[in-house]
Amino acid sequence: MHEESPSFTLSWMRRSWSFVICLILLSGCGGGTPETAPLPPERPAKLFTVGGPLAQRTxxxxxxxxxATRADLAFRVPGLIIEFAVKEGQQVRKGQLIARLDSRDYQSRLRNALGQLAKAKAKLQYDTTEYRRYVKIRQAEPGAVSESLLNLKKAAMEMARAEVKSAEAAVAEAREQLAYTFLKAPFDGIVGRKYVDNFEFVVAKQPIVHLQNxxxxxxxxxxxxxxxxxxxxxxxxxxxxxxxxxxxxxxxxxxxxxxxxxxxxxxxxxxxxxxxxxxxxxxxxxxxxxxxLPHDAALDTEIVIPTAALFSDPDGRSCVWVVDPETHQVHKRVVHTGRLTDSDRIEIVDGLKVDETIVVSGVSRLQEGMKVRPYKDAPKENAA
CATH class of the missing domain: 2.40.30.170 (Efflux pump adaptor protein, beta barrel domain)
Incomplete structure (x- = not known):
């Protein structure tokens, strides 16, 4: 019969003892109830109680x-500005000079109009005298002046009278245009802005300054x-x-x-x-x-929330974290959004109800089932 060598026997015994020791250690580790991983502590978050846009009546x-009173002042005639009497930010009184145009051309037009008026008046006086003279002659000698000649003299007088009226209108217009070379404040106010500078040529109705009261x-x-x-x-x-x-x-x-x-x-x-x-x-x-708003005012019930509460899920849907009032755990909720109602608020068409609480800060760091608590130094918001 074949005998085993001492070295083989020793090696086999060592392996056996190692196996026994491992079994003992494993049985010791398996004793007792296995511990579960602790839940993360409640995360502080800014919360928002869902309500209508006017839930707090404010x-x-x-x-x-x-x-309230403001105007862009402009010249009513074109010309070259030769005087700018005000500066931006200056306070002015009603009737105070703002700017003035070069008026030499308008003065010349007025002189010409006055000359034409004088000529028209002289002609009217002559034609009136002639007509009256012919009337007297006809009255003294009815056959000396024909009816047609008398009518001709009368027509000349009426035409001269019309020319006088036209010349008077031209003088009035020339005087107005000369006056329009002065731009004055129509009310007390402050010069908010100057649109042009001195010695610039401007056209009629071009804004010169902005005046505001x-x-x-x-x-x-x-x-x-x-x-x-x-x-x-x-x-x-x-x-x-x-x-x-x-x-x-x-x-x-x-x-x-x-x-x-x-x-x-x-x-x-x-x-x-x-x-x-x-x-x-x-x-x-x-x-x-x-x-x-008054407390008894009847209001619509549209829901408006801060845009910071929204995030997108992997499918690209708009979502919010809704807080369970009993467990304080957050749960993802898909919502349908409407239009922006302010720079940081958006209308929720579907997915939320009034008085539900949502998270409006750090939404990207939350996970399903995570617990949250409101900031101690920041009370819950509302849709005010």
Whole structure:
């Protein structure tokens, strides 16, 4: 019988013991309940409670400031500017000289017109004297002057009278044109802009300066369609706020367009208020218009959310993260969007309901089922 060598026996024993040790270690590791991976902590996020566009009865929109009284001033006759009496930003009074044209040509035209008027008057006087003389002769000797000759003298007198009227009109026009070489302020105001410089030749009706009066200001507001009816029917309180002041200034509706702009599909509203005395307001500045609607106003229920809440899924669909009110977990929801209602708000046509809560910050870092909590220092927004 063949005998195994001692080295083979030792090697086999070592492998056996190694196998036994591994079994023991594995059985020790398999004891007890397996631990699951911990869920990530709640992520702080900015939340938004879905409501209609006027859910809080207060809406803030941006508008552009302009002077209520304003005009581009122009000469009514062409000519060379020889005097510019104002500068940009200068305050002027009604009737104050703005600019003056070289008037020598217009003075010459007036002199010529006056000369033609004098000639026409002299001819009228002569023809009138002749007609009256022939009338007296006919009265003294009826056969001395024929009816046709008398009618001829009368026609000459009437023509001379017409020429006088025409010459008088020419003189009046020449005087007007001479007066038009002076451009004066039609109202108190500030020179907002100069369009030309001194010693430039200008044509009639070419803008020379822009004059504006800031005793009253207007704010131009472009309303989205869903805001038109609430503003027209609910008669809200309107205020203006400016960047340099926290004070509110009451507004009144001055004009309200009934036809939408073909490009923006918004409706232009002109609001007015007396110019604030404690701060300086200039044209082109931005004003915040605060619209406060009565609590009993009947409002539409369109849903508007911040555009920051939207993200696209792999299929290119618009989605939002909806927060479960009990578990605080987020769940993806596909929505159908409408038009932009403001620079950072968009209408939701389908997919959301009023009073649902969505995430409006860091949406790209969220995952299905992740828990969120609102910022401690930032209360929930609403569709105000």
């Amino acid at each position: 809406v803030r929109m941006s508008g552009e400031v302009r002077a 800031f005793s009253e200001i207007e704010i131009l507001l472009d309303l989205p369609e869903l805001m038109v009816m609430p503003l027209r029917k609910a008669k809200p309180k309107l205020y203006a706020q400016f960047a340099t002041s926290d004070k509110r200034y009451p507004l009144t509706i001055k004009e309200f367009a009934t036809q939408a702009d073909p490009l923006t599909q918004t409706y232009r509203v002109v609001l007015a208020t007396p110019a604030p005395q404690e701060i300086r307001i200039l044209p082109g500045m931005t004003a915040t218009v605060v619209i406060e």
